[in-house]
Amino acid sequence: MTDKYRIGKVFISRTTPDDALSRIRQAAVEGRNDYICISNVRTVAYANRKGNEAYRDLMNNAFMCTPDGMPLVWMARLWGLKDVQRTVGPDLFVKMIEDDASGCRHFLLGDTDETLSAMEQKYSGTAKNIVGKFSPPFCDLEDYDYKSIASMINSSGANVVWISMRAPKQDFFAVRLLPYLDKKLCIGVGAAFRFSLGTIKHPPKIFKKLGLTGLFWRKLNLRQFWWYVEHLLILTAWGCNILIARFLKKESYK
Numbered sequence: 001m002t003d004k005y006r007i008g009k010v011f012i013s014r015t016t017p018d019d020a021l022s023r024i025r026q027a028a029v030e031g032r033n034d035y036i037c038i039s040n041v042r043t044v045a046y047a048n049r050k051g052n053e054a055y056r057d058l059m060n061n062a063f064m065c066t067p068d069g070m071p072l073v074w075m076a077r078l079w080g081l082k083d084v085q086r087t088v089g090p091d092l093f094v095k096m097i098e099d100d101a102s103g104c105r106h107f108l109l110g111d112t113d114e115t116l117s118a119m120e121q122k123y124s125g126t127a128k129n130i131v132g133k134f135s136p137p138f139c140d141l142e143d144y145d146y147k148s149i150a151s152m153i154n155s156s157g158a159n160v161v162w163i164s165m166r167a168p169k170q171d172f173f174a175v176r177l178l179p180y181l182d183k184k185l186c187i188g189v190g191a192a193f194r195f196s197l198g199t200i201k202h203p204p205k206i207f208k209k210l211g212l213t214g215l216f217w218r219k220l221n222l223r224q225f226w227w228y229v230e231h232l233l234i235l236t237a238w239g240c241n242i243l244i245a246r247f248l249k250k251e252s253y254k
Helices: 017-029 041-048 053-060 070-078 089-097 113-122 146-156 169-180 192-197 205-209 213-217 222-247
Strands: 004-007 010-013 034-039 064-067 106-110 130-134 160-164 185-188
Touching: 004 070, 004 222, 010 041, 010 053, 010 064, 010 070, 017 064, 017 089, 017 185, 034 041, 034 053, 034 169, 041 053, 041 070, 041 222, 053 169, 064 070, 070 222, 089 185, 089 192, 106 113, 106 146, 113 130, 113 192, 130 146, 146 169, 160 169, 160 192, 169 185
Parallel strands: 034 064, 034 185, 106 130, 106 160, 160 185
Antiparallel strands: 004 010
16 A cells, blocks of 8 residues: 555655654654655645646655645545545644654744744743754745754754745755754744744634635735636646546556
8 A cells, every 4th residue: 555645746645643743753763864745735736837847856755745735635535545634734743842752852943033932932841852943044045054054953952853934945945954964854834833823823624624724814816816716727637637547547546
């Protein structure tokens, strides 16, 4: 049984929140040097587009690409996979940070100094395993001093690095940083730090179930409307591709 399923040309991990937590903890404690992508419709669509082959290869070579978005779960259902569940990046982050017994030691990388200080203060009593933090400057990927940043992380004793940037930047950042790291697991989690602080609110369950979480944070303007139309068509195309592949029995999950 494969542990991934295909959406277009991108492979997503066949996982649940509990399974993802278990695999991440084990990989971190065992000293795996790798990266994880928290995937949603936007990043999967981006990786599937012509000209974005580098990001597609990055996702397909990740240790895990968790399905953070109900449409990705719907695609798993079309493959006949009933065991896949939405695995939300901010939720994974909080559960791991609050688990003092896992053997994981965390480094917070990204966002602002103010956000990182608030994180350190919030978790100072419940999670002594946050061993370092750094807010890098906002610049192009080519301009970061990856060797210096990695040295800071290696010295901290962390084995999990949480990168709070916007995808796909955070994932490219992780891949460039990884060669300088010593047995670290890098996970790009977007705005997870702010979710944990409550400065960004989670949408109601109905928005999550309908795959409309973006509407909770953004006003529906003409640009957003066309984004949803475009991606509805993309989802339809992916779904048809999956059903045709299953009907012709050319593929099971891949």
